[in-house]
Amino acid sequence: MRYCWPIRPDSSSTFAVSTYYPRSASFPLQLGRAILLVCAALLLAACGDRGPARASALPSGAxxxxxxxxxxxxxxxxxxxxxxxxxxxxxxxxxxxxxxxxxxxxxxxxxxxxxxxxxxxxxxxxxxxxxxxxxxxxxxxxxxxxxxxxxxxxxxxxxxxxxxxxxxxxxxxxxxxxxxxxxxxxxxxxxxxxxxxxxxxxxxxxxxxxxxxxxxxxxxxxxxxxxxxxxxxxxxxxxx
Missing domain, CATH: 3.40.50.1110 (SGNH hydrolase)
Structure with a gap:
């Protein structure tokens, strides 16, 4: 059961009630998405540091x-x-x-x-x-x-x-x-x-x-x- 103090229906009431709600069930999903975004950013950064592509061999006389x-x-x-x-x-x-x-x-x-x-x-x-x-x-x-x-x-x-x-x-x-x-x-x-x-x-x-x-x-x-x-x-x- 959830308890809260009695409040008046004014602009502050929404904030007061919301602070007593339990953590949203979507929180683990949001955390997982954040971790995936960080990993993607790290992978992109690593790709950017690979340097030039390997060149083909130059023949004798080049x-x-x-x-x-x-x-x-x-x-x-x-x-x-x-x-x-x-x-x-x-x-x-x-x-x-x-x-x-x-x-x-x-x-x-x-x-x-x-x-x-x-x-x-x-x-x-x-x-x-x-x-x-x-x-x-x-x-x-x-x-x-x-x-x-x-x-x-x-x-x-x-x-x-x-x-x-x-x-x-x-x-x-x-x-x-x-x-x-x-x-x-x-x-x-x-x-x-x-x-x-x-x-x-x-x-x-x-x-x-x-x-x-x-x-x-x-x-x-x-x-x-x-x-x-x-x-x-x-x-x-x-x-x-």
């Missing part, structure tokens, strides 16, 4: 454009010992080294359209940004330039990858603990391209792989090429 700065050009060793040259030997691809020492993301962006039109590459690998960081170019500017390069590359080639560049850190280098600038993971996720993470950071963190503070030596570029090839194989670019 044209691969690598655009960047001195770390692409091979400064600290020779162009023949640069990581794009070693990557070509490893994969059998026709790798075009479009690295220019001293170039920023703005410079690379300015060159890219002509290179895409001339070469019509099957794949594009972008490795730029180090000089932006050293010259303290605004992050928004660097981000905008790389975004434009990713968009243009995806429109021109079937395979696109972004090589992460480390955030400048004298302490990190001395301790052998350089780490990628967070900009690159965000850009790769947003544009759904393959991310070559840690290849440059790991190379420049090891003194025996450096020619100077910001460039690799021949052994370093060979190591870097191996890390690039490993990542691209995982992304489906190479049959292993």
């Amino acid at each position: 044209t691969v454009l690598v655009i960047g700065d001195s770390l692409v050009a091979g400064t600290g060793a020779s162009r023949a010992q640069s990581w794009p040259a070693v990557l070509a030997e490893t994969t059998g691809w026709s790798v075009v080294n479009a690295g220019v020492p001293g170039h920023t993301s703005a410079d690379a962006r300015g060159r890219l359209e002509g290179l895409l039109s001339e070469l019509r590459p099957d794949a594009v690998i972008i490795a730029i940004g180090g000089n932006d960081f050293l010259r303290r170019v605004g992050e928004d500017t660097t981000r905008g330039n790389i975004e434009a390069m990713l968009t243009a590359s995806k429109a021109a080639a079937t395979h696109v990858a972004l090589v992460a560049i480390p955030e400048p850190s004298m302490g990190g280098q001395m301790l052998g603990m350089l780490s990628d600038h967070a900009l690159y993971e965000r850009l790769a996720d947003e544009h759904q391209v393959a991310l070559v993470a840690d290849a440059v950071s790991e190379t420049l963190s090891q003194e025996n792989y450096r020619a100077d503070r910001i460039h690799a030596n021949a052994d370093g570029y060979a190591y870097m090429a191996g890390r690039v090839a490993e990542t691209l194989a995982e992304a489906g670019w190479l049959n292993r």
Whole structure:
């Protein structure tokens, strides 16, 4: 039996009576629906973090454009010992080294359209940004330039990858603990391209792989090429 205080039939009476009713029988159903909605949201979030779909393997002889700065050009060793040259030997691809020492993301962006039109590459690998960081170019500017390069590359080639560049850190280098600038993971996720993470950071963190503070030596570029090839194989670019 339910009891309540006698009340007058005014606007407050409905509230007074309702507070004494037992919990609705539909409460377990409502709770179950809420749990299902939370689970669905978590599943959607997980799907959004899967990254780009696995690419098809590039055949031997495929044209691969690598655009960047001195770390692409091979400064600290020779162009023949640069990581794009070693990557070509490893994969059998026709790798075009479009690295220019001293170039920023703005410079690379300015060159890219002509290179895409001339070469019509099957794949594009972008490795730029180090000089932006050293010259303290605004992050928004660097981000905008790389975004434009990713968009243009995806429109021109079937395979696109972004090589992460480390955030400048004298302490990190001395301790052998350089780490990628967070900009690159965000850009790769947003544009759904393959991310070559840690290849440059790991190379420049090891003194025996450096020619100077910001460039690799021949052994370093060979190591870097191996890390690039490993990542691209995982992304489906190479049959292993």
